[in-house]
Amino acid sequence: MKPPICRICNKDFRDSEEGGLVYFKKRPSDLEWDKKMKSRPGMTGHPPYADWFCGEHYKRAKELENLTIDEALKKLRT
Numbered sequence: 001m002k003p004p005i006c007r008i009c010n011k012d013f014r015d016s017e018e019g020g021l022v023y024f025k026k027r028p029s030d031l032e033w034d035k036k037m038k039s040r041p042g043m044t045g046h047p048p049y050a051d052w053f054c055g056e057h058y059k060r061a062k063e064l065e066n067l068t069i070d071e072a073l074k075k076l077r078t
């Protein structure tokens, strides 16, 4: 897992309780990633369809979790 740094504003919020990890809808490439990870026990990594959001952006990101990460980030940045 990556350290908790907001994908939108790059705020490092590891010392606060705010924010969290949001898992978005999986793209075909994300399903491939899951399969690859499962076939290699002991391998860990940051899921490409998940990212951290600070307290300020978490709520909005969570509302978009039914979109893929690409679509959600596009909306979050506007």
Ligand SMILES: [Zn+2]
Residues within 6 Å of the ligand: 006, 007, 008, 009, 010, 011, 053, 054, 055, 056, 057
């Ligand atoms: Zn943020």
